[in-house]
Amino acid sequence: MGAVAFAYAYFEHRYWGLQIVASVFFVDFLVRVTAGISRSPIGLLAGWMTRRQPPDWASAKPKRFAWTLGLVMTGFMTIITNDGIRGWLPRSICLVCLALMWLESVIGLCLGCEIHRLMVRRGWARKDEAYEICAHGACDVTPRRSS
Numbered sequence: 605m606g607a608v609a610f611a612y613a614y615f616e617h618r619y620w621g622l623q624i625v626a627s628v629f630f631v632d633f634l635v636r637v638t639a640g641i642s643r644s645p646i647g648l649l650a651g652w653m654t655r656r657q658p659p660d661w662a663s664a665k666p667k668r669f670a671w672t673l674g675l676v677m678t679g680f681m682t683i684i685t686n687d688g689i690r691g692w693l694p695r696s697i698c699l700v701c702l703a704l705m706w707l708e709s710v711i712g713l714c715l716g717c718e719i720h721r722l723m724v725r726r727g728w729a730r731k732d733e734a735y736e737i738c739a740h741g742a743c744d745v746t747p748r749r750s751s
Contacts, residue, residue, distance in 0.1 A: 606705070610698045619685055622694055626681040629701075633675035637668060665732035669723075670716020677701055 605628070609621030632646045641647035681697050707713045723729040 606698060606702050610695065610702060613690075613695050613698065617690070619690055619694065622681070622698060623685045626678050626685055626698075630675065630678040630682045633671050633678055636671045637675055641667075663732045665729075666714065666717035666720040669720040669729070670714055673716045673719070674701075674704075 605621075605625050609625040612618045612621045629646075632644050635644040636647060642651075677697060677700070681694060681701070684697075685694050704715055707715060720729060724731050
């Protein structure tokens with residue numbers, strides 16, 4: 605959806621697709637952050653599509669942090685596209701969102717989880733002691749050596 609909306613905005617200079625996609629993803633991220641992925645519309649669809657595969661569990665804190673970043677970006681995108689702002693700004697934000705989604709879905713790299721790990725390492729956030737599994741060891745925090 606995002607790639608098609610971006611293509612219309614870039615080539616045809618029609619931004620209605622970005623307005624719709626940004627609003628849909630904003631609502632989805634809002635539901636994910638407040639009620640969890642089990643209640644998000646896209647989460648439900650993804651769960652139905654992968655119902656025959658065993659779950660790949662991940663820690664909640666890094667994912668919730670990543671969803672919050674998505675919420676902020678899609679919220680900003682929803683505001684600017686529905687306010688009539690056109691041109692490079694909404695297209696650039698859309699490209700960043702598409703790149704982040706591609707990194708996670710194709711490569712398995714959750715950039716929000718990596719940022720969360722950096723924040724835990726620096727002491728700016730707490731580690732999820734209950735369950736800490738992330739793709740590519742993004743939740744593994746090695747203590748910094750004091751010199």
